[in-house]
Amino acid sequence: MIKRIYLLLLALAPQIANADPLTKYQHLPTDVADMPFFDTEAQAQQRTDEYNSAIDAINDALDTCEEALCETLTQHQADLEYAIDDHQEKNGASITSWLGGPAYTPEVGLMVAAGGLFSFSTNREQQALQRSSVSLFAVGTQGDAGFGYGIRSKQNLFFDHNNTRFTGALTFSDDAENYWGVGYDKGKAQDSSADTLMRNTSLTYDANLSFKNNYGFYFGPVLRLKYYQADKGSIPLAAEQDENFNAFKDRPLSIGLGITLNHDSRDVTVNAWQGQYFNVEYINYGSKIGSDNNYQKVLIDYRYYHSFNPGRVIAFYNALQWSDGEVPFYDMPTLGGSFSLRGLYAGRFRDNNAVEHTAEYRHTFLRDNGNLSAHGMTVWGGFGSVTSNLDTNSSSLYEDLLYSYGLGYRYELQPRMNVRIDVGFSADDSGFFLTFTEAF
Structure with missing residues (x-):
């Protein structure tokens, strides 16, 4: 019985991994009104790192997801990318950007x-x-x-x-x-x-x-x-x-x-x-x-x-x-x-x-x-x-x-x-x- 459950979990692993960016990081707000102001710069930087981790996780999931899920993930990824800027602005974080051309x-x-x-x-x-x-x-x-x-x-x-x-x-x-x-x-x-x-x-x-x-x-x-x-x-x-x-x-x-x-x-x-x-x-x-x-x-x-x-x-x-x-x-x-x-x-x-x-x-x-x-x-x-x-x-x-x-x-x-x-x-x-x- 335990072996069957283990095999079932292995079979479902790709689906669980693909859904993970929507569940593991669902606590990250994408509306600026819902974003907290953190007491310390270290806490604010930790939240920035979480946003970046969520975006990276979605990138990995996009390689194997089905069409309907890919569309949802792509939209959520865009929301998170915009949310990073709002979070950094609200928390007074330093930002460096490079440009050339x-x-x-x-x-x-x-x-x-x-x-x-x-x-x-x-x-x-x-x-x-x-x-x-x-x-x-x-x-x-x-x-x-x-x-x-x-x-x-x-x-x-x-x-x-x-x-x-x-x-x-x-x-x-x-x-x-x-x-x-x-x-x-x-x-x-x-x-x-x-x-x-x-x-x-x-x-x-x-x-x-x-x-x-x-x-x-x-x-x-x-x-x-x-x-x-x-x-x-x-x-x-x-x-x-x-x-x-x-x-x-x-x-x-x-x-x-x-x-x-x-x-x-x-x-x-x-x-x-x-x-x-x-x-x-x-x-x-x-x-x-x-x-x-x-x-x-x-x-x-x-x-x-x-x-x-x-x-x-x-x-x-x-x-x-x-x-x-x-x-x-x-x-x-x-x-x-x-x-x-x-x-x-x-x-x-x-x-x-x-x-x-x-x-x-x-x-x-x-x-x-x-x-x-x-x-x-x-x-x-x-x-x-x-x-x-x-x-x-x-x-x-x-x-x-x-x-x-x-x-x-x-x-x-x-x-x-x-x-x-x-x-x-x-x-x-x-x-x-x-x-x-x-x-x-």
Whole structure:
């Protein structure tokens, strides 16, 4: 009798093994509302390991299961994969993600980028605290001027119930770019060619530290650092004939200190679905703090986000840049690149003042169960202009308009943190961009 029972259990073993992921791990919640907050990071990590074990067990079971059971297991596996992100976000767990691939931008041509995104909570006990993040990309490029390389990093850090914030952006490159000169007319005068291509070494670092006051506004100090040194052996004709370039080619360092004042009601800073952001910055560059140049800049930045259905967001970006004094060509207000009028060559149009208005629709696709998936798309359109002077009625600011439009794919690599792939177009250029976080 015992032998028969043993043989029966052996015969049923495959079925028991296939059903095991649905029974052994049925205690793992897939709805964020049912997920517990664990007292310690070790307990939270143990739950993460359980989710991963359940997913691995389902993978093994999918090799031998029948069609009906396979469909159930596949759906449950997808639920668990999404649940890991929700669990880690709720428990303030650290997450590291790696990404690499090719891209094309009008500034550097073909490039290969590889890097990572690290997100975490500075205090996991404060569950409403936004997740901090640090991204780092290494970039290799191959363009008309040969091989180039660079490093890009962004930092978004949140402390003390979101009352203290730090944002930083670092860019270093040894590469080539096209230089047309200062003003709209010079940017329109010719297409990129050997007459505009110039190799250079550049370093940019922008940092904002802000504190929330009792009136709901953030304020704090601002640091701006810009170093730009052109390769004197490859200065193109467009630069040789430009007065601003000749005035500042041997004054490569600009350092500025200033202040920011803003009001921020966005739900998530790096990928807002709802809320508004209004920011005013004033920066003064001077020799007293080590700058080669003396000038001042003002930024007025307003953004609006509205979600009219889950995963359906309309976003607006408006910015005015003003500068005055000995403003070097390499730190003038510009339009274009991966964060401003995408598809327009960054720096092709530069002047003392610039304005931009962009509208974007962001759509996140739904899963079969009706919840939001990790996949989405966007479409956008915008316009802007540059000018040397602002008159009282601002007519000169909108005299020569530049346009940009495009579409993009989004993948949620970490909770509310997307990989962004955009294809942008303009009358003069186009670009294919691969990076982390939204353009605005």
